Amino acid sequence: MGIYSRLLLRYGRTIIIIAAFLPIIAATSAHAIKVAVIKSSDIKPYSEALEGFRNSCDCDVSEIIPASQASPAIIEGIIKSAPDGILAVGSEAYRKVKSIKTVPVFYVMVMPSELMAPLPHNTYGVSMEMSPKASLAAIREVFPKTEKIGLLFNPAKSRHYAFEISELAKNLGIDILMLEVSEANQIPLLLNKAGNRIDLLWMTPDATFISPDVFDRLLSFSFENKVPIFTFSRKYVEKGAVASLDINPHEVGLQAGEIFRTAANKVPKGGGKTYARGGSLIINSKIARKMGIKIKNEVIRKADDVD
């Protein structure tokens, strides 16, 4: 018997097994989805969002690059590596990748003000704003007697959002008093005008009027006029707002991962912005009591009370 024959007899079975699985292996290798991640910083919300994304994207997060190190050369290198997508976590990371056109770009935890312009067709993501519907639902739940809401927003950054809220609120029989604030110093005048015309003050996320001093002024108005403040972050409820509907970073990440999975399997048909889903209701029952606002116990039980 020749040497080749002996080798064939000895290793033949193994060869056959491997050969049988080769197509499967090849097929598997051909379908691994790679996502490069650029992260603004290492704060917990970002990590939670990323975790959520990982759990739902069905992809490989190939590398996580801090936004501060994501120079144009690095970005170029990422693009050349031909990932299936690039995930930007946080506004700073998004700014680094928002001009990429050749690779799908996904975003989470990005400020609404960064998403004002129409998004490119390869850009998908989840906004940090809760949907107007969810917010209004939360308001109705906590403040069922609310009929007039003063909506504090910056028209340059949140006009559409405010408009959407206004339209939706009308359907619910709630009047929205639009309080447009371009500069913080407009607030006192607006509040004076609002005066006793509103039952609730809704504070949208905008740096224009998010200042300790401005918030103190809002609180003063709130306490003096017994107008509760509804806001977007637990931070302000702790300082004196009555309630907020907070985004859940992990949930946002999950949401983003689902979008990615969908986008990865379908031909992308244009960029889109999706409101955050879920949300956590935060209330300050002590402030509510001081202001004479009665909140149902089941709501209090359901919510996260900072008191």
Add this chain to the structure above:
Amino acid sequence: MMSTEECLTYLRRSFGLKLILVFIVLAILLQGATSLWIVAREDRAAKEDIINRGSMLTDTLAYSARNGIFSENNEMLQSVAEGVLRQGEVGAVFIHNMDARRLFKQQKKAVYAYKSLLEGESSAAIRSKLTTAQSTEIVETLYSFEFIKPVVMKFLPDNESAIFFGQGGDEEKIEKVMGYVTIVMDKSILKRRMTSSIVSTGLMALAVIFVGVILISLIIRRVTVPLDKLSQEVRKLGKGEKINRVSIDSQDEIGRLAESFNTMLEDLTMKETQTRKLEEHLSNSRKMEAVGTLARGISHDFNNILGTIEGSVYMLQKKLENDNLLQKYPQRIHNSISKARGLIDSLLTFSQGQKLQLVPVDINTIIRESIDVMMAKYEDRVEISSELSDRKLMVIASSIQLSQVFSNIISNACDAMPLGGRITIVTGERAVVEDAQGNLHHNIPAAHYAFVSVADTGEGIPEEIKDKIFEPFFTTKEVGKGTGLGLSIVYGIVTELNGHIYVESIPSKGTIFFIYIPLISNSDLQPDTEETIA
């Protein structure tokens, strides 16, 4: 009112005034420089103080006015401004919004209305500098200091980590100027402080000068008054007037100068006295020499004339019988001639016209003999005692002359005691030496002498005639009771023997005659005492 010339003259003549003027000028310059330095330092400190206070008040106002500016609420702004206006130096408070539109103004009563620089032409330039919470603009005008500070609010950065999750520190917040606060600090308080400082330093300077002038005057007086006294006495000395000791009680240079002057005065007085005595002595000597020369001149002729008369009287006596009644007249003439010859002999003796043989003679022996003779004559009313030296007092003299000396002195002493008394004669050896200042006792040359003192308890010699007793023909006796030559003869003899005689007397107490005659041998001489000037 003194003229300038008189003032200058007075100044030239007064050392004290010059010193005072120099002190005043120096004090004014020094105090002036010190005062200027103090005032400048006070001014600087006051300005720094105002600037520090102004900056602090402005910081406080800027912080407190945030909500008021943000709300543009006049009540809120007033309540914070009032707190600032309570401070004394604050004249006015302005609050402007970010466009420099005035939101608030309040000022205290002042001479003029304060204006804020933010409302002037330089407003834009000033605002461009005031962009952060730390910036402050301080402008000094003629009447005030103006402090301008921006009122800033810190806003969160436009990112989700800050807005949603409260991440990031103060350094990430964005400052935005919401408005401006202005505090005007009035300079009048500063000026009042400066005026007060100037007045107090000026008064202090005056006080220092005043006290200094008084002290210097006292010190100068201490120097110039004694100097004036000294100069007065020196002027008197120059004019030959009587001068007195300058009494200055101090141990310093002035005191030592006065002491030196007094010593000089005493020395001069003593020397003057010695000189006067020498001059008197010389005058007497010359007088006596002149008298002696006269006496020598006429005695011979007189003797000759008397001889002729005596011869004629002798012949006349011989011609007359013994029992002739006219015999008494030639006898009287003869007696008178004898007296005249005696007078001539005395004159000749005085004038030293008679040359006697000088041999060693013991004075003690002569005195004993003289005492014996005088005792016989006056023992009824005068007691004569003697303390003669044990040793012989050998001198070169004529025993006859020495006898005459002591006889005349004793006789004179007895005459001075008409109601009786006591005469004491002492002899001894005396070595006359110069004292420490080179003076000699009664100007007696330094040598060894036989010393004789004759003391009586008589009437004494008045001071005014003491210097004349050795003058020929000087007598205090009645006419016919004495020739006035006795002491002159004594003086003449003693002088001829190179001796010295002087007298001391106290009226109504007595008189002492002191006689010094050079001793023959010196080598074995053991003087009893040394004469020194007292």
